[in-house]
Amino acid sequence: MDPAKEHRDRQLKKLHQAGISDDQITLAVQTSETLLGIARGIASENDDIDSNMREVIAGMAGKPRQ
Amino acid sequence: MSSMTRYADLAALVTTEQQRAVEQINAVCDDLEGLGRSLDAVASVHREDAISQAAAIPAPATALSGVPLAHKELFRRKGWPDEGGSRSRRGMRCKETCTVIENLDAAGAIDCARLVTVEFAFGVTGHNDFAGTPRNPWNQDYICGGSSSGSAAVVAAGIVPVALGSDTGGSIRLPAAACGLFGIKPTHGLVSRSRVFALSASLDTVGPLARSLHDAAAVLEAIISYDPDDPESIDIKMPSLTAGIDDGINGLKVGRMQRYFLDGCDAPVAKQTDAVINDLGRLGGSIVDIDCPGIEAGSPLTSILSATESFHEHENTILNHHRQMNPQTVMRILAGMFSTDDDYRKMLALRASFNHRMISSLFKEIDLLITPVWPCLLPDRKASDAGANPDAASLIQKIGRNTRPFNWLGLPVVTVPVGLDENGLPMAVQLVGPPFSEAMLIRTARVLEQHYAFWDTRPKTGA
Numbered sequence: 001m002d003p004a005k006e007h008r009d010r011q012l013k014k015l016h017q018a019g020i021s022d023d024q025i026t027l028a029v030q031t032s033e034t035l036l037g038i039a040r041g042i043a044s045e046n047d048d049i050d051s052n053m054r055e056v057i058a059g060m061a062g063k064p065r066q
Numbered sequence: 067m068s069s070m071t072r073y074a075d076l077a078a079l080v081t082t083e084q085q086r087a088v089e090q091i092n093a094v095c096d097d098l099e100g101l102g103r104s105l106d107a108v109a110s111v112h113r114e115d116a117i118s119q120a121a122a123i124p125a126p127a128t129a130l131s132g133v134p135l136a137h138k139e140l141f142r143r144k145g146w147p148d149e150g151g152s153r154s155r156r157g158m159r160c161k162e163t164c165t166v167i168e169n170l171d172a173a174g175a176i177d178c179a180r181l182v183t184v185e186f187a188f189g190v191t192g193h194n195d196f197a198g199t200p201r202n203p204w205n206q207d208y209i210c211g212g213s214s215s216g217s218a219a220v221v222a223a224g225i226v227p228v229a230l231g232s233d234t235g236g237s238i239r240l241p242a243a244a245c246g247l248f249g250i251k252p253t254h255g256l257v258s259r260s261r262v263f264a265l266s267a268s269l270d271t272v273g274p275l276a277r278s279l280h281d282a283a284a285v286l287e288a289i290i291s292y293d294p295d296d297p298e299s300i301d302i303k304m305p306s307l308t309a310g311i312d313d314g315i316n317g318l319k320v321g322r323m324q325r326y327f328l329d330g331c332d333a334p335v336a337k338q339t340d341a342v343i344n345d346l347g348r349l350g351g352s353i354v355d356i357d358c359p360g361i362e363a364g365s366p367l368t369s370i371l372s373a374t375e376s377f378h379e380h381e382n383t384i385l386n387h388h389r390q391m392n393p394q395t396v397m398r399i400l401a402g403m404f405s406t407d408d409d410y411r412k413m414l415a416l417r418a419s420f421n422h423r424m425i426s427s428l429f430k431e432i433d434l435l436i437t438p439v440w441p442c443l444l445p446d447r448k449a450s451d452a453g454a455n456p457d458a459a460s461l462i463q464k465i466g467r468n469t470r471p472f473n474w475l476g477l478p479v480v481t482v483p484v485g486l487d488e489n490g491l492p493m494a495v496q497l498v499g500p501p502f503s504e505a506m507l508i509r510t511a512r513v514l515e516q517h518y519a520f521w522d523t524r525p526k527t528g529a
Contacts, residue, residue: 007406018385020400024393028400035370035401036409042363043416 071134072097072528073224076281081132082174087120091176094134097225098179101528105206106198107219109139109180110147116178123174129284129308131174137230138217139180139197140187140263141167141272150263151183151213152395153196154387164261165296166230166272166289173288178226181216185395187232187265188376189213190240190465191450191458195392199447202245203525204491208446211240211465217275218245223528228276228285232262234269235368236439236469239481239496242275243439246483246492246520248282248511249275253501254476255300257286258293264379266372268298268414269473279482279515283307283508305505311512318510320351321432326362327468331441334487339438342484342495342514346436349513356435358428363420364471371413371474373402394452421475425500434510435498437468439481444491472498480507483520492520 008029015025071079071093081087095113102108116134123132142148142160149155167177182197184190192215193199200219202208210218214231218241221229231238233251242249250273257272264270272289276282287308292301322328322343328336347353376399377384384403388396405413428435441464450465452458472479480497487493495514499507515521 003408004406008404011403014385015400015403018388020388020396024397024400027397029404031397031401032373032404035366035373036405038363038366039370039409039413039416042360042367042420043412 073524074227075278076129076133076227076284079133079227080127080129082123082125082127083132084120084123087123087132087176088117090132091116091120091134091178094178094226098136098220101223102179102220102225105201105203105219105223105527107182107200107216109149109182109197109216111179112146112177116176119171119176124172128173130170130288132176133174134176134178134226135170135228136179136181136220136226137167137177138183138214138232140183140232141180141230142261142263143167143177146180148263149197151185151187151194151197152391154383154390162261165258165291165293166262169289169291170285175288181220181229184213184215185392186376186380186399187213187234187237187263188395188398190236190462191452192241193451193453195453202444202491203527204246205489206527208444208491209244209450211244211444213237214241214275218242218247221245221247221275221277222525224277224524225528227278227281228274230272230285231275233271233273233473234266234372235473236466238273238275239439239469239479240465242481243483243494244444244492246523246525247275247277247481248279248483248515249273249481250282250286250504251472251479252286252290252504253478255298256302256304256502256504257289258291258296258299260293260295266375267379268375269368269372271473277521279508279511280308280311283311286504302502304502307505307508310505311508313509314350315346315510315513316350318351318434318506319354319432320346321354321356321435323356323358323435323437325357327437330467331438332443334443335438335441335493338485338493339436339495343436345517346510346514349517351510354432356432358424361424361428361471364474365467367413367417368470368474370402370405371417373399374405374410374413375402377402392453417474424475425477429500433499434503434507436495437498439468439494439496440465441467443487443489468496477501478504478507480511482511482514484514484518485520486523
């Protein structure tokens with residue numbers, strides 16, 4: 001099995017067990033994937049940092065209080 | 067009683083006389099309990115412990131003997147609260163004292179209180195539903211910035227001359243700039259983080275916020291030390307930071323970077339920064355226009371590395387106590403939980419090669435770089451509250467764009483207050499130098515301190 005997918009599945013299980021909401025989990029996954037994508041892109045010196053950062057904005061800031 | 071110490075500088079407070087030290091401690095503790103709490107900036111006051119310290123001030127007198135100080139609540143002292151600004155840690159107590167506090171004790175400083183932080187030090191505005199959102203002494207409708215928000219409020223209000231803060235993505239510099247203070251983020255590794263409440267092991271940095279540059283430099287001198295308990299501590303002999311403070315800047319090459327740092331800021335901020343650079347040119351520096359392509363990558367790289375390391379540090383709390391935490395803090399930390407060990411290793415490897423290339427390129431033609439700290443005018447409390455205002459999200463991400471790159475690079479930075487904006491709130495620039503260039507940055511900041519005489523301009527609250 002792909003170690004990255006294995007890690008992701010393990011972390012998702014922890015989040016579900018901890019009672020983190022589906023909305024928060026979706027946002028966390030998106031933010032993580034975008035930031036890691038930026039880091040990998042910078043490593044390959046071939047990435048559009050500015051456009052990817054816009055996707056990070058919502059995830060890192062979190063959602064407003066209900 | 068309180069007026070005897072308010073707005074005093076370090077030199078005026080130095081004493082080895084126990085009775086005078088106790089009088090000063092009582093005055094400062096009164097102010098912390100009164101003015102400090104009214105600003106929502108104080109986490110805990112420890113008058114009895116401080117008075118006990120006064121009985122053991124070491125002789126002979128040093129630059130800090132008998133001086134009452136207070137620090138961000140991340141700086142642990144055995145037996146004192148250890149809440150990290152979070153409801154999830156309510157009632158916890160420190161089991162040990164961190165090295166920087168031991169260093170200040172050894173220098174004779176008196177530790178009076180802990181000051182409010184953003185929860186887990188992970189936020190740039192200063193909002194904290196649990197510990198309080200410190201009010202800016204210049205105008206209480208405005209934020210202090212974060213995460214060393216309480217430190218900035220209490221120093222700006224004149225209660226203590228200096229307070230320690232920590233900086234992982236701008237958390238010393240943003241509050242210092244918002245409150246009209248000097249803030250020093252030293253070279254990574256110069257000041258121990260051992261036993262300080264951690265956010266991000268390879269990015270956290272400790273430094274002072276002060277109204278007077280000399281006072282900030284004196285406290286930094288007292289806390290610089292090699293510490294084998296901090297794996298990233300560096301054993302290096304530094305020159306005095308205070309002895310040559312008035313030596314001027316003749317011949318220094320001052321870098322101005324239009325792309326990203328000036329073009330990416332609101333017009334009044336870019337205009338003010340440009341004016342400061344031009345002033346420095348007239349005061350003995352020579353201005354060099356430069357670019358450093360790719361430096362902006364340090365901003366998102368700091369975001370992912372800090373999220374990855376903070377999840378590693380606080381996994382247990384996040385998973386088991388997230389309902390007692392601010393949802394914004396939870397989301398910021400969860401963003402790092404999907405990074406694999408391999409991702410993390412690659413980030414650290416990238417950082418090493420990126421920084422070598424970037425630092426060599428940046429300081430090839432200049433001695434220091436000047437940029438804005440805040441990219442916008444200081445926002446008010448409501449506009450910047452992500453918990454109440456959905457539009458705050460993009461503002462919050464923007465706020466740290468100028469500060470985060472220098473955490474990734476591990477460089478020393480000094481923030482300098484340079485005037486007031488159209489709302490009567492402080493404006494500032496940051497001076498960035500190569501590793502271990504603190505003395506040169508402080509010398510340059512001193513030229514600006516004398517030129518702008520910001521010390522004489524005081525906020526409405528506190529004066």
